[in-house]
Amino acid sequence: MPAERTTERLKRILVLVPWVIANPDATVEEVCERFAITREELVSDVDVLMMCGLPPFGPGDLIEAFIEEDHVQIGMADYLAKPPRLTRAEAIALLVMGRAVAALPGLEEAASLRSALGKLAGAVSPGEAERAAELADSVAVELGATGDDLLAELRHAVDEHVRLRIDYYSSGRDEMTTRDVDPLLLCASLGYWYLIALDHQSGEERTFRVDRIRGASQTGASFDPPAGFDPSRYIEGPFFTPSPRDLTVTLELDPAAAWIREVVPFENEKELPGGRYRIELRTPHFAWLVRLLLSAGEAASVVEPPELQEAVREAAARALARYER
Incomplete structure (x- = not known):
């Protein structure tokens, strides 16, 4: 089972603490049932809480947390006695972006999102809600160049488990x-x-990036989704997951090419002297990476593999030859 993400655990602890403070007689079993965790996970959370507190983190500044006679005891945590709430600025920002996203074509969750936004608008003043609506009108969210008909076809295929035949342009292979x-x-x-x-x-x-799907048609076959498919892996975790057959690439980036770290999903990073970086990534092919490295010029270099070094040299030579004609 994959390790729990730190952010998920932090969210749980921030809600668990005020609940335990408000329910001091709850048993360990009741706490575990309430938060859908095991006893071992609860014990681990309590161990973490014992190391949390306020500066300067002296003995009197740390949270008291322990399990005694099958009950969880939490003290010295009055500042966490209530669940965390949005600030007004955070609420207005959510209203603005939420309304902009709700206007996206093909968004299946639009009705649910609008309902949630209505409740959020009720939590701020009428003037703030009106201002958020004005700001939302000036914000546009666009997701590629995708037609509503194609989105509807794909969504139907996902919901009804319909196999499709697609014509797809691979930017990486240029085919x-x-x-x-x-x-x-x-x-x-x-x-x-x-x-x-x-x-x-x-x-x-x-x-598959939808704006690169040139056509989609049903094959007439249906399928059963694989038992191990986990949608949350794409929604909550890293979006792109390498294949075991992918190639490992190591790059060195000068400060002028540091922007590559923001656009390329890399696995390992090492900071070098002079503001330089060495990153390691995996990719099924080199074509897209060659174009990226050419755009970075001498500020980015290939450490390995040699095949990519040669591909970049050949592409640079072809570009120079076209320029000199």
Whole structure:
């Protein structure tokens, strides 16, 4: 089972503490049932709480947390006695962005989102809600260039487990392919719609950018979603997941190419003297990376593999030859 994410655990602890303070007679079993955790996870949370507190973190500044006679005891934590709440600024920011997102075409959750925004608007003053509405009108959220009909077709295939045949342009390989896919999830990330699907051409779970799907048609076949598919992996975790067959690449970046760290999903990073970085990433092919490195010029260099070094040299030579004509 994958390790629990730190953010998820922190959210739980921030809610668990005020609940235990408000319910001092609750047993360990009741706390575990309330927060859907095991006894071992609760004990671990209590151990973490004992190391938390306020500056300067002396003995009198730390939270008292322990389990005694099958009850959780928490003290010295009055500042956490109430669940965390949004500030007015945070609430207004959510209203602005939420209304902009709710206006997106093809958003299946739009009705639920508008309902939640209505409740949030009721928690701020009428003037603040009106100001948020004005700001939302000036904010535009666009997710690639995707038609509503295609989104509807893909969403239907996901919901009804319908196998599709898609014509897909691969930017990395600079080629058009036709392949059968089992659509598993349609979601938005990094400014684009993406289809997560089992690709019958590779036999693996793949991510397809929807604005690069040139056509989609039903094959007449249906499928059963794989038992191990976890949508939260794409919604809560890193969006792109490397394949075991991917190639490992190591790059060194000068300060002028540090922007690459913001646009490339890398696995390891090492800071070097002079504001330089060495990053390690994995990719199924080099074509997109060659274009990226050419745009960075001499500020980015390939440490390994040699095949990528050669590909960059050849691409640079071709570009220079075209320029000199």
